[in-house]
Amino acid sequence: MKFDGLKEQMSGQLKSKELFEQAKSAAYEYLDSLPAKTIVPSDQAIAALDVFQEPMPAEPSAPREILELLSRFGSEATVAQSGGKYFGFVCGGYYPVSAAAKWIADLWDQNGALFVMSPITSKLEEVCEQWLVDLLGLPSGTAAGFVSGSSLAILCALAAARNELLLKQGWDVNQDGLFGAPPLRVVVGEQAHSTVFKALSLLGLGRSRVELVPADDQGRMIAEKLPPLDSSTLLIAQAGNVNSGAFDPLEALCGAAKEAGAWIHVDGAFGLWAAASPHKYPLLKGFEKADSWSVDAHKTLNAPYDCGIVLCRKRSALVNAMRASASYIQYSPHRDGMMYTPEMSRRSRSIELWATLKCLGKKGVGALVDELCENAGYFAERLAAKGFSVVNDVVFNQVLVKCETAELTNATLRNIQASGNCWCGGAQWQGEPVIRISVCSWQTSRQDLDECVETFVKSRSV
Numbered sequence: 220m221k222f223d224g225l226k227e228q229m230s231g232q233l234k235s236k237e238l239f240e241q242a243k244s245a246a247y248e249y250l251d252s253l254p255a256k257t258i259v260p261s262d263q264a265i266a267a268l269d270v271f272q273e274p275m276p277a278e279p280s281a282p283r284e285i286l287e288l289l290s291r292f293g294s295e296a297t298v299a300q301s302g303g304k305y306f307g308f309v310c311g312g313y314y315p316v317s318a319a320a321k322w323i324a325d326l327w328d329q330n331g332a333l334f335v336m337s338p339i340t341s342k343l344e345e346v347c348e349q350w351l352v353d354l355l356g357l358p359s360g361t362a363a364g365f366v367s368g369s370s371l372a373i374l375c376a377l378a379a380a381r382n383e384l385l386l387k388q389g390w391d392v393n394q395d396g397l398f399g400a401p402p403l404r405v406v407v408g409e410q411a412h413s414t415v416f417k418a419l420s421l422l423g424l425g426r427s428r429v430e431l432v433p434a435d436d437q438g439r440m441i442a443e444k445l446p447p448l449d450s451s452t453l454l455i456a457q458a459g460n461v462n463s464g465a466f467d468p469l470e471a472l473c474g475a476a477k478e479a480g481a482w483i484h485v486d487g488a489f490g491l492w493a494a495a496s497p498h499k500y501p502l503l504k505g506f507e508k509a510d511s512w513s514v515d516a517h518k519t520l521n522a523p524y525d526c527g528i529v530l531c532r533k534r535s536a537l538v539n540a541m542r543a544s545a546s547y548i549q550y551s552p553h554r555d556g557m558m559y560t561p562e563m564s565r566r567s568r569s570i571e572l573w574a575t576l577k578c579l580g581k582k583g584v585g586a587l588v589d590e591l592c593e594n595a596g597y598f599a600e601r602l603a604a605k606g607f608s609v610v611n612d613v614v615f616n617q618v619l620v621k622c623e624t625a626e627l628t629n630a631t632l633r634n635i636q637a638s639g640n641c642w643c644g645g646a647q648w649q650g651e652p653v654i655r656i657s658v659c660s661w662q663t664s665r666q667d668l669d670e671c672v673e674t675f676v677k678s679r680s681v
């Protein structure tokens with residue numbers, strides 16, 4: 220390919236759609252290959268990635284060959300996490316309508332920063348905000364910001380909390396920074412997610428400066444052990460422990476925070492969706508009294524990556540924390556997404572979120588949550604029947620199991636991971652290794668689970 224003709228060729232490719240057709244075929248081939256594919260790539264496939272290891276090319280390359288390279292070597296080195304037998308981390312799959320909507324949005328290439336940059340993104344953010352408030356039963360007027368995931372959503376919420384708590388004490392942290400500011404207290408459950416501590420460190424609130432609240436045997440904060448709160452306290456609770464799936468006693472925690480004038484944030488990365496299920500709603504009882512919440516659509520909801528949401532009861536608190544201005548930024552009377560997020564330029568993830576919510580409806584989200592939880596319960600029951608010990612109360616989508624000895628648990632997990640038939644991660648639970656199962660793909664069927672139980676049984680050996 221000649222550099223001179225590059226632009227003409229690319230214009231031709233836009234017209235002919237040949238590259239998009241090639242990409243479509245490759246993507247379909249990948250989908251069709253999934254049932255026979257091992258969940259994790261082979262060592263050979265990983266070694267073959269060296270093909271990408273080359274110096275920055277001096278000359279242009281042919282697009283057709285680029286896509287071929289990606290498809291041939293790249294797809295072999297993916298983790299097949301969107302199928303029914305991936306239980307690692309809390310990942311979730313995607314619905315066809317969600318991914319298809321994202322494809323359309325990809326070619327729209329919208330920048331979600333401002334209304335003037337993308338009215339459709341702005342409209343769908345507004346709609347998703349209203350729908351989420353309705354679906355989750357949050358106070359009307361709650362503001363939503365659409366970010367990459369819970370890491371960012373937690374950061375945004377805690378930034379809003381920090382600003383608001385300091386403002387109450389007459390300190391404008393936006394303008395004057397933290398040096399010399401009146402101290403804030405941060406109270407966190409001892410099993411809070413690592414991203415909470417990361418957000419605290421990024422915000423200058425410190426990872427180790429926190430007051431830790433002891434947890435019970437399920438990893439829930441013990442409300443009775445909460446230190447006295449006051450109006451300079453940020454309390455961070457959790458709806459869905461990343462290992463056990465347990466929910467903090469939110470009614471008690473929100474009650475205590477409200478009484479003291481403290482700010483309470485609920486990290487509900489995968490658990491907040493329980494609000495959509497009448498069966499699971501009791502786990503969240505009282506959570507709507509919190510000041511802010513964070514949740515991932517790319518986990519339980521099965522929207523594609525990346526799709527996190529920060530929700531804040533007091534709109535002005537979130538907007539003040541994310542405020543930016545410059546002479547060229549043109550705010551509008553409509554929704555300008557960047558008022559609610561740390562980023563300026565941002566992809567328009569509200570598009571696939573809207574498609575997912577519209578496709579499922581309230582009933583569909585509730586049914587999805589129920590099915591994931593029922594599948595987790597079934598998985599736990601079947602494994603227990605085969606002699607594995609289930610060490611957590613399976614209240615949501617998480618199952619923790621172990622074997623007779625730590626050595627056997629570790630070896631079994633290694634064998635499961637190497638089997639290629641299904642995939643789970645490991646964790647430490649109460650000082651012992653466990654196999655950690657997250658049921659979060661809509662595709663998982665009872666047959667998948669039965670086959671996985673067989674894999675577990677066959678893998679149980681040192």
Ligand SMILES: *Cc1c(COP(=O)(O)O)cnc(C)c1O
Pocket residue numbers: 309367368369370371412414457459460461486487488489515527
């Ligand atoms: C996954 C998770 C996070 C982090 O979310 P990302 O979307 O990966 O940034 C935070 N808290 C909990 C409880 C989680 O499960």
